[in-house]
Amino acid sequence: MTAVPDQVDTVAVQVRYFAGARAAAGVPEETVRLATPVTVSDVIAAVLDLHDEGLAKVLPACSFLLDGVAVRDRRAEVPAEATLDVLPPFAGG
Template identity: 40%
Template sequence: MTVTTVRFFAAARAAVGVDEVALDAVVLDEALRAVDAADPERWVALQERCSYLVDGVTTRDRSTSLAGVTVVDVMPPFAGG
C-alpha cells in the first residue's frame, strides 16, 4: 500500500485542524474517514461539498483508488467559484 499525503485547504483545514496528514488507504473515502478531525461534525458535513485533486486530477468520486497516489488535495467550495 502507498502512503498518501492528504492536504487540506480553507474550510477543510479549519475543520481538520492541520495542513496535511499521511494516510495508508485503498480508496479516497477510506482516507477521508481515517482523518482525525478537530471538528468531526463539520468535517463529515464538509466532505460532501468538497472536490478532490488526486495527483492533480479533479474528482468528486470518493470510490477513487489511491493505489500509487502520492497527494490528494481537499478543496472545499471557495467564495465566488
C-alpha cells in the first residue's frame, strides 16, 4: 500500500470573463482551485468542465491575459492567486 499525502498543494486562480465570454459563462468571474503545477491550459479545461457547451463554443476564439500579460503559450505556468482574463474578439470602433 502506498502512502497518500495528507495535503495536496493547490493554486487558486481568479477567472474573469468579458463580453460574449461573460454571457456564455453566466458569471462575470469565478475562482477555480487546481492541484499544482497549473498551466493556462489546465485553467481553461477546468472552466470548460464547470460550464455548458456555450462557453466551449466561445473559448476557441478568445485571447487570454495572465495577470495583465497576453498569453502566447497556453503551457505557461500559472502562479498562486493569479488572475486569468478571458477576452473574446471585440468589434467596434
